[in-house]
Amino acid sequence: MKYDVLKTKLQALTLLVIFIFCISACGNSENSEPVTKTNFLLDTVISIEAFGPYASEAIDKAFDRIADIEKKMTVNAESSELIELNKKAGKELCEVSPDTFFVIKKGLQYSRLSKGKFDITVGPLVRLWGIGTDKAHIPALTEIKKALSLIDYTQVKLDESQNAVFLKKAGMALDLGGIAKGYAADESVKVLMQSGVESGLIDLGGNLYAIGTKPDGTPWKIGLQDPFDVRGSIFATVEVADKTLVTSGPYERYFEENGKKYHHILDTNTGFPIENGLMSVTIISDSSIDADALSTVVFSMGLSDGIKFVNGQKNIEAVFVTGDYKVYASSGINKYNFKVTNKRFKMESCIE
Missing domain, CATH: 3.10.520.10 (ApbE-like domains)
Structure with missing residues (x-):
């Protein structure tokens, strides 16, 4: 969107x-x-x-x-690694690039550290509210309850050997909006300093x-x-x-x-x-x-x-x-x- x-x-x-x-x-x-x-x-x-x-x-x-990085991690395009991963929620393991795997792994680290206050599986709720888009609105309580049932960082499985990720519940969705820009900033610094x-x-x-x-x-x-x-x-x-x-x-x-x-x-x-x-x-x-x-x-x-x-x-x-x-x-x-x-x-x- x-x-x-x-x-x-x-x-x-x-x-x-x-x-x-x-x-x-x-x-x-x-x-x-x-x-x-x-x-x-x-x-x-x-x-x-x-x-x-x-x-x-x-x-x-x-x-x-x-x-x-944007091409790999955006949820606001027709396709990306993250969009494809979310489509496979509850179905199959999805291999991603080292970049995307690193950011997801880091996101899960902070999800655990904050005990879910920061949770990269917040995608269904973010999509439901639509804040920052022309479809922003107050969702119905039943819709919010359904979205909340899909938010659980403990239901994300990582396979280090393949750089692969599995979302255990159908309908789950990762959203890296709270961390991907930070990664992009760090990577930009590396590029500039190497130059x-x-x-x-x-x-x-x-x-x-x-x-x-x-x-x-x-x-x-x-x-x-x-x-x-x-x-x-x-x-x-x-x-x-x-x-x-x-x-x-x-x-x-x-x-x-x-x-x-x-x-x-x-x-x-x-x-x-x-x-x-x-x-x-x-x-x-x-x-x-x-x-x-x-x-x-x-x-x-x-x-x-x-x-x-x-x-x-x-x-x-x-x-x-x-x-x-x-x-x-x-x-x-x-x-x-x-x-x-x-x-x-x-x-x-x-x-x-």
């Missing part, structure tokens, strides 16, 4: 962590100016900025890699990766989008190098019916969008695939459990925004020179 292209472009611009401060000049070398290119892949606007003599060719290679890029920024519709530092040696200063305001309005900043930032929030993709907003982060227990007072969660880590999954995992946990969970992880930090304009952060956030810059927001003490 195709997303509306114009709507998706606008949504991509509203994701947290897309406002990037101006890059400082770095001398008069011929490679001081960045090469920036955009593309539309993975149902979102992608922007890559890179420095170096081979930056242009490197970016093209990165786009090719992302397109390859000699040591400084750059990748933005896959809000999945941001800062490669190295800016050419002048200073960290990248990233503005965090105000989830209550128009695009480009920020509430805080962080400074990072060789880090990824990924966010989840109800403002990213939703529809309205009878004056109520219904967003895309669905509760795998109730079948309805999660309502826990959070407006956004930003994860900062070394791996974008991890940050992608964790942003949903932590959002689903809620504020208190989410902060406790992040504080128990290595090399992971998080920023939380609640519906009353309060900001909370994990215990190690200050190493990124985190600052709240909008006076409407109030920084709160860390919840223990």
